[in-house]
Amino acid sequence: MDYHVTSLTVEQTREWGKQLGARLQGGDVVALIGDLGAGKTAFAQGVGEGLGVTSPMTSPTFTLIHEYIAQLKGTQLRLIHMDLYRLQRPEEAEVIGVEDAFVENAVCLIEWPEIAEDYLPDDRLEVEIIGSGEQAREIIFRAPNCTWESRLKDMI
Numbered sequence: 785m786d787y788h789v790t791s792l793t794v795e796q797t798r799e800w801g802k803q804l805g806a807r808l809q810g811g812d813v814v815a816l817i818g819d820l821g822a823g824k825t826a827f828a829q830g831v832g833e834g835l836g837v838t839s840p841m842t843s844p845t846f847t848l849i850h851e852y853i854a855q856l857k858g859t860q861l862r863l864i865h866m867d868l869y870r871l872q873r874p875e876e877a878e879v880i881g882v883e884d885a886f887v888e889n890a891v892c893l894i895e896w897p898e899i900a901e902d903y904l905p906d907d908r909l910e911v912e913i914i915g916s917g918e919q920a921r922e923i924i925f926r927a928p929n930c931t932w933e934s935r936l937k938d939m940i
């Protein structure tokens with residue numbers, strides 16, 4: 785099932801990220817879909833907030849992968865934030881170690897996941913943000929199977 789919400793400001797987009805972040809757990813993979821400037825990084829920053837990341841999260845556009853220390857019920861968890869916009873070919877996902885992020889002690893957020901689709905786990909949450917510039921955003925939470933259902937219901 786898809787869940788649709790509206791965000792009128794960047795703060796609201798961050799807040800939706802925070803709400804999701806508070807419900808994530810190790811092993812979760814979240815694909816962030818949307819045009820340039822849609823708000824994927826803003827949403828990811830909110831996820832970091834919801835997961836207790838204290839260092840500032842910046843866009844991994846040039847570095848491709850950033851990693852942070854998150855907190856989950858008092859234990860540490862890795863938060864891995866990727867931006868695959870600059871990849872030219874799917875195989876490069878393998879070279880940069882995208883799959884190394886799909887482990888039980890990490891939550892993984894991926895901006896521009898399309899090129900690496902074949903390397904992503906099927907059981908991932910997709911968050912699509914529609915709109916850009918000063919437009920309102922529609923945020924769609926889409927999960928392939930029921931493992932996400934109760935968390936999404938709880939959030940929305």
Ligand SMILES: Nc1ncnc2c1ncn2[C@@H]1O[C@H](COP(=O)(O)OP(=O)(O)OP(=O)(O)O)[C@@H](O)[C@H]1O
Pocket residue numbers: 791792793794795796797818819820821822823824825826827843845867895916917918919920921
């Ligand atoms: N409702 C909104 N939600 C999110 N961002 C918004 C909203 N309204 C305006 N903005 C602005 O849109 C921009 C979103 O930038 P952001 O870097 O998060 O996009 P992005 O999807 O990560 O882009 P890129 O593909 O370049 O990585 C910010 O400048 C933000 O202030």
Ligand SMILES: [Mg+2]
Pocket residue numbers: 824825826843867895
């Ligand atoms: Mg971004």
